[in-house]
Amino acid sequence: MKxxxxxxxxxxxxxxxxxxxxxxYVNLTRGGIGVKGQVATDAILVAAGFLxxxxxxxxxxxxxxxxxxxxxxxRTGRKIEEVKR
Amino acid sequence: xxxxxxxxxxxxxxxxxxxxxxxxxxxxLERRVVKADPSRxxxxxEKFDGVDYVPANKYVxxxxxxxxxxGAGPIxxxxxxxxxxxxxxxxxxxxxxxxxxxxxxxxxIMASVRYGGISxxxxxxxxxxxxxxxxxxxxxxxxxxxxxxxxxxxxSSTFAVLAPTAATVAIIYMPLALLFGIxxxxxxLSVKKATLIALVLMVLALIYSLNAPTYLTYEGxxxxxxxxSILAAALPVWYLLQPRDYLNAYLLWSFVTxxxxxxxxxxxxxxxxxxxxxxxxxxxxxxxxxxxPSKWEIAWFWPTVPLVIACGALxxxxxxxxxxxxxxxxxxxxxxxxxxxxGMLTEGAVSSLAVILPGALVWDFAKAAAxxxxxxxxxxxxxxxxxATPTILEFAGxxxxxxxxxxxxxxxxxxxxxxxxxxxxxxxxxxxxxxALTSFVLTTLDTCNRLARFxxxxxxxxxxxxxxxxxxxxxxxWVASIIPVLxxxxxxxxxxxxxxxxxxxxxxxxxxxxAFSGTNQxxxxxxxxxxxxxxxxxxxxxxxxxxxxxxxxxxxxxxxxAALIIWLALIVPYLPALYISTxxxxxxxxxxxxxxxxxxxxRGLLLARRAT
Numbered sequence: 001m002k003x004x005x006x007x008x009x010x011x012x013x014x015x016x017x018x019x020x021x022x023x024x025y026v027n028l029t030r031g032g033i034g035v036k037g038q039v040a041t042d043a044i045l046v047a048a049g050f051l052x053x054x055x056x057x058x059x060x061x062x063x064x065x066x067x068x069x070x071x072x073x074x075r076t077g078r079k080i081e082e083v084k085r
Numbered sequence: 086x087x088x089x090x091x092x093x094x095x096x097x098x099x100x101x102x103x104x105x106x107x108x109x110x111x112x113x114l115e116r117r118v119v120k121a122d123p124s125r126x127x128x129x130x131e132k133f134d135g136v137d138y139v140p141a142n143k144y145v146x147x148x149x150x151x152x153x154x155x156g157a158g159p160i161x162x163x164x165x166x167x168x169x170x171x172x173x174x175x176x177x178x179x180x181x182x183x184x185x186x187x188x189x190x191x192x193x194i195m196a197s198v199r200y201g202g203i204s205x206x207x208x209x210x211x212x213x214x215x216x217x218x219x220x221x222x223x224x225x226x227x228x229x230x231x232x233x234x235x236x237x238x239x240x241s242s243t244f245a246v247l248a249p250t251a252a253t254v255a256i257i258y259m260p261l262a263l264l265f266g267i268x269x270x271x272x273x274l275s276v277k278k279a280t281l282i283a284l285v286l287m288v289l290a291l292i293y294s295l296n297a298p299t300y301l302t303y304e305g306x307x308x309x310x311x312x313x314s315i316l317a318a319a320l321p322v323w324y325l326l327q328p329r330d331y332l333n334a335y336l337l338w339s340f341v342t343x344x345x346x347x348x349x350x351x352x353x354x355x356x357x358x359x360x361x362x363x364x365x366x367x368x369x370x371x372x373x374x375x376x377x378p379s380k381w382e383i384a385w386f387w388p389t390v391p392l393v394i395a396c397g398a399l400x401x402x403x404x405x406x407x408x409x410x411x412x413x414x415x416x417x418x419x420x421x422x423x424x425x426x427x428g429m430l431t432e433g434a435v436s437s438l439a440v441i442l443p444g445a446l447v448w449d450f451a452k453a454a455a456x457x458x459x460x461x462x463x464x465x466x467x468x469x470x471x472x473a474t475p476t477i478l479e480f481a482g483x484x485x486x487x488x489x490x491x492x493x494x495x496x497x498x499x500x501x502x503x504x505x506x507x508x509x510x511x512x513x514x515x516x517x518x519x520x521a522l523t524s525f526v527l528t529t530l531d532t533c534n535r536l537a538r539f540x541x542x543x544x545x546x547x548x549x550x551x552x553x554x555x556x557x558x559x560x561x562x563w564v565a566s567i568i569p570v571l572x573x574x575x576x577x578x579x580x581x582x583x584x585x586x587x588x589x590x591x592x593x594x595x596x597x598x599x600a601f602s603g604t605n606q607x608x609x610x611x612x613x614x615x616x617x618x619x620x621x622x623x624x625x626x627x628x629x630x631x632x633x634x635x636x637x638x639x640x641x642x643x644x645x646x647a648a649l650i651i652w653l654a655l656i657v658p659y660l661p662a663l664y665i666s667t668x669x670x671x672x673x674x675x676x677x678x679x680x681x682x683x684x685x686x687x688r689g690l691l692l693a694r695r696a697t
Contacts, residue, residue, distance in 0.1 A: 016260075019260065023253070023256070023257065023293075027297045032299070033253070033299040034299055037300070039301060039304075039305045043305070047301065047309045049256075050259060050309070051309065051313060053263065054317065055316065057263055058320055058321070058324055068139070068323065072130065072140075
């Protein structure tokens with residue numbers, strides 16, 4: 001595993017923990033996430049989870065799926081280079 | 086008064102759409118005008134980069150195109166246009182949708198595909214010259230920033246104030262879309278199985294969110310959604326955009342299907358309770374007038390209707406999506422008709438079948454409810470006060486749509502489950518309508534930022550051969566995604582007293598927003614003129630098929646220009662100074678630009694005629 005993939009995996013785990021904490025623990029115990037009209041800590045954590053989940057799997061799993069790349073290469077006959085993140 | 090059965094109108098609308106797709110779309114545009122060729126490699130294959138140029142399944146791309154072009158336009162506009170009655174807006178949606186909107190969507194995609202995936206603005210250079218291209222690009226870039234500001238603000242307000250449960254849906258929905266993409270692309274699960282898993286989870290998420298609000302302030306959501314827009318616009322399309330929009334299409338289809346099935350087919354004896362034509366001239370407030378002109382009857386149906394109904398009939402933004410994100414993902418030229426023309430017809434169906442017809446049906450709440458034995462007491466329990474709001478016209482914009490949709494659905498389903506359930510059914514469908522609108526808005530938000538990134542990159546292409554290093558930095562996809570969002574957020578953040586009514590607080594972008602509907606429709610006319618010229622000058626199409634594009638294009642240009650001149654002459658002089666120096670100036674510049682571009686168009690047309 002490359003360093004960026006490890007970082008991606010860690011970010012994904014953190015994001016999932018934040019989302020599950022907010023959506024299940026906080027919501028089920030308090031009947032909602034955050035406080036109306038305020039910026040509460042649990043709402044910030046869930047919002048962070050929402051943004052991190054967009055980044056984590058992308059860093060972890062790579063830019064172009066191998067299957068897609070091979071398919072394109074077979075049809076066009078040209079070699080696809082990995083785009084820098 | 087003659088009773089008009091709602092089901093009859095719904096069937097006529099559906100038949101018109103099917104006939105339009107087969108005859109106007111397939112037989113004329115695809116086969117005789119564009120001559121789509123499945124053997125030609127599209128830019129998605131030829132320029133594949135794994136980020137923006139990625140071939141997509143046609144159903145996935147249809148979902149993307151439909152969800153991106155939809156925004157709030159096909160809903161708020163037709164709901165507002167009910168001020169003319171229900172028939173005139175319906176006629177405009179059908180006419181505009183088929184002869185203008187679906188044409189500019191389809192031809193923008195195809196022209197872009199034939200030019201390697203570039204935008205309709207850059208294509209204009211080939212038919213109208215280099216000046217037209219840069220004027221067009223700059224104009225579009227600032228229009229996109231304005232859309233970003235408006236949609237960041239609308240989504241933040243919805244999440245913070247109107248529907249905190251919709252925020253929870255969005256938070257759960259994104260990871261679900263990612264999961265779907267990973268299951269298909271990484272795990273190798275079939276699309277059918279992955280769809281089934283994702284849809285089941287989506288339904289559970291919707292049910293769970295009903296009692297799970299997420300509270301954050303307007304400013305908090307503005308920051309979160311700005312960061313979301315940057316990420317979503319820079320990340321590869323296969324990773325988030327394609328799976329999310331594919332799943333979105335299911336939500337949107339359920340929304341339209343329910344709109345058609347429930348009130349029209351479940352209770353086929355229902356008749357509309359609203360007037361077919363209320364007036365040919367609505368009050369100026371409908372087209373954004375303030376002060377005295379807001380009460381004058383100056384909003385003549387023609388030519389001002391495009392200032393009210395945008396996306397449901399036609400919109401410049403669509404051409405940007407078609408020649409921006411959609412053309413870069415088109416896998417086969419034959420898919421373009423379904424994606425572009427079909428996507429636009431579906432959007433028209435949202436306006437006609439999910440907004441205008443439910444509005445016509447439940448216009449007079451008491452009358453509509455009485456037809457099915459729902460008492461005024463039950464209507465009151467649902468939260469509608471018949472004394473204060475006897476008809477849907479008492480509601481404004483989005484609330485008019487939520488109420489009409491929720492009421493029509495609740496009426497129909499209460500027939501099945503019992504009238505006592507009317508209040509809870511109404512509340513449930515009201516929330517569902519709000520979710521549908523939010524999902525349209527969120528999708529448009531990041532597509533808009535991606536389009537701004539493309540426009541930015543195309544604008545600086547002259548720098549590439551001269552200073553490749555500088556070009557690389559300026560056009561880096563992260564840099565190019567951050568700039569428009571920052572500018573948009575800066576316009577969506579500051580609050581100030583409304584110059585027209587100092588007791589009201591507005592956001593800064595609202596000073597220029599009144600100019601947007603006109604400039605967006607002007608953009609539609611310019612985009613259609615550009616693709617018409619492409620068809621005429623490059624594809625050498627002549628005779629009837631060419632006229633079927635040229636006549637609507639010129640009609641639209643005349644209509645929008647006349648509407649903007651009315652706006653400048655009758656509305657702008659009565660606006661407060663701050664509005665005149667912002668929205669007024671933008672409209673004046675747009676009209677000047679409009680005349681400059683029509684001159685370039687006519688010159689291009691004459692040159693093409695001489696060349697043959």
